[in-house]
Amino acid sequence: MIISLFLIGFCTCVFYLHFVYRNWRYLKFSWQVKNGFWYPILPLVGNMYVGFFSGSLNAMSLMQWLDKIKGFPFNFWYVDNYMYIIKDAKEAKIIMNHPKCVNKAVFYDRFKFVFENSIFLVPNKKWKKQRKHFVTGFKSNILKNTVYVYHNLSCQMIEDLKSVEMPKDIFRYFQRYSIRSFFVGNTGISEYLSSFEMEKVGDIVLDVQDLLYSLVVMPFLSPKLWLAIFPAGKKVTKLLEKSTEIVIYGIAQKKKLLQENQEYFGNSKDLLELCLGNGADNLDQDEIIQQVNFVASAASETTGNALVFTFVLLSIHQEIQEKVYEEVMEVVGDKDITHQDLPNLKYTEAAIYESLRLFPVAPIIGRSCEEDIDLGTKIIPKGSSCAISLLHLQRDPQYWPDPSKFDPSRFLPENQSKINPISFMPFSAGPRDCIGKPQALVMMKVTVANVVRHFKITSKHKSIDEFTLESCLTMKTKENPNCRFSARNKL
Template identity: 30%
Template sequence: MNNNNAFPRVSRLKFFLSITKLLKKPIEVFRGFFDTHGDIFILGQSDLDVVFTQNAELAEQVLQKNARNYSKPEKQKKLLGEYLGKGLLTSDGEYWLKQRRLIQPGFKKQKLAHFTTLMQDKIDEFDLRLIALAESNEVFDITHDLMAITFNIIASCISSANVEAKALSRIEFIEVEIMEHIVKTGRLPFLKSWYKLNGEDKRIAELSKEGDQIIYDLIDERKASKETHNDILDMLLSIRYEENNKGFSRKQLLDEMKILITAGHETTANALSWTLYLLAQHPEVEARLLEEIAEVTGNDKPSLEQLPQLEYTKMVLQESMRLYPPAWITDRVALEDDQIEGVKIVKGSTVAPFIYGIHRNPKYWDNPSKFIPTRFSKANSKNRKKFSYLPFGGGPRLCIGNNFAMMEMQLILVHFLRKYKWKLITEQEIAYQPLITLRPKYGIKMQIQKRAQLKTRKDKTNLDHDQQAPSKCPFH
């Protein structure tokens, strides 16, 4: 018997009638249901209910307050796990906790410090492409290029030893193919048997095996070498289980590396794509951003120490992820009955915090659809409702790469803006493609031009000085 009757229900029939639209435009469908039913609604009439929510308190209950009572859905773990194996993103319970405690220290801010150089090197390499694009005035899809640069960054931070470019681009190709396959079978499970028949399953399995072998080779080479690289692979290899002083097995290393590659680049690429899109439409924000960059870094690359001073840059990224959260929804299954606001969440039902909706809920945000980066200033953040902002999730399963991602995005954004002017092509359709992450469906087309050097404070002082000089000059 279930007690969820205090929340409005959407019948499965109604839901299935919206299925074609749901597959194409899930965000719009969910928003429609929330507009009609309020911040929590239940899909279905049975114990296998799905509770969709854009209520911050329910999100907090599930992700933090009673997180022990919730696990990731089995189906999702199975689907992702088939190709990504058993790592942080795809495990639960004791195993997950143990792995998380061992891996997390490697992602602390101080440990990430030396990655700024690696990241900046990859950004500099990528600049050759930007120079060519600026010179040719070519229209290009920024999302596509951002996927490439963020992939190169995460791959080089995982293994900073010179990995052959061919192997790297092969892993990138395989990763994209596998993710597309996962999304297709996750969304349309009835296609599974068709993929068996038409050979798609076999092709993906072979690609997956090939990708695994490339990563195994990296692991084996590193184990055999005496050199230290101070990268994520070295960090993973240095981990020891307390009880037996043993390290991760080859398979565990493979799985964690695959998960970091997958979780660690598409999210970042999407966040940056939407940020450039927003900036192109808000010249006043861009101008303030450029002022900050000129003030803090001048025309140089930002140093590690300068990153915290780029406060407005950080606010712009935070506000962009509020409007376009790369992880737009998450879900958990109740292991036992739970209680929230006097209403029972039945054991076995799924609770799905709709992060996109929480981020635009007028109960928590003034002018929710407006791009206002200063909402994230220290003063304005003081009274923010807990769990009303979840770009990196929340609670014990908070994104392990959040500091890594913020650092990387600041470095890329500063480079892109400092050196180039970004123009949005007006004749194009911008739409959501909410797959695993919130992607721009048709990409985002832009053109770039080289920007003149930024006027730093020193330049401005000199200019003021030059302008005043004539009146002071004894010869005039």
């Protein structure tokens, strides 16, 4: 017994001596930050155990607990990796725009087995090449063509909502709609995949993220071991194999089309054509699949969840919903929504932006510091990770008067000059912002405008404070929001 205690004590001393020696610069910086410095750093987990204090082991509940109980900035250790968590706009601006803070934070490494070769996680040097290549697929002349696609798909959904009225799982309902929009508008393989197959890929993406929670909260565990041994990991493996099978079939059909029509190939427009064409570092099939899986994930979850939050907020605030309806009827009326209509839907766009402010669907942004970063009052040491809580930054009364109020007028053209740009970045910011922002906004504007002019949206909810938020990569509510779509009686 005595020998066992001695060995445990000895190993503990060795661990902490080695830890202090290797992490001295980070410990000095965390002493300067103070907040969270005295939380014990344990082997294998760091101080991730503070997540238990929030009542739920997910990133969003941890951030909300920090904001309510401890405040920001906060020292956090993800195993033995130091992370500086903030909600300050001045510091966020430096970090997001710094040329040595472009790579993702260390906690994103948990998702490498799914997205390692995608534009989401590739290192800065490779990312720049991919960004330059893929950005051509999001130019305004290409977006004009997708408006027609999004309008038709939203009309199909409207016919379905007339019988559904209140989706059983509203997040999954709009995520499925978003994934169909992605495949039809961005890959050109929808001709070969049925709606069921497209939605199946979307469901797989969503199921995988739900299962990834268990991997994220066990940072000491190798993802390969998790995939091989744990039930959740084994299920993820099977889901990814099924998704890959569907995508491979679509890619094969796309390749066949391009080989038969070289002129069409020369005028590449959609994502899959860009992946298969020159200029993307000659991506192999595995890399193409990861690109498609990532963009499909981003398109379905972020856009789908953003639509849910927008409709829920409009259902709570009937007077704002009516303003959106009146604008849509004045600008569009009963005709098809076209690209020319979108710039005139200013209040509709403002309502979407205000929803994204209150509910940023990617609520945490993480960056890695490749050199010492001078914040003015302090210097973040090289090798640190920085995490910005967008939910709290975008609800900070320092930047947003009456921050919990749903007030689209904040984003009307005459008021936009009052906004600190870095205090609102639902699509990230700086050189590595979201490449799909223009397309996401087009899809959301078309969808919101079309749905609101056909339905009156109601809800039992009275306030945004009723919702419990949770997130892994993207954010949603723990509860299924109550949201009913009743056909409008038009004279």
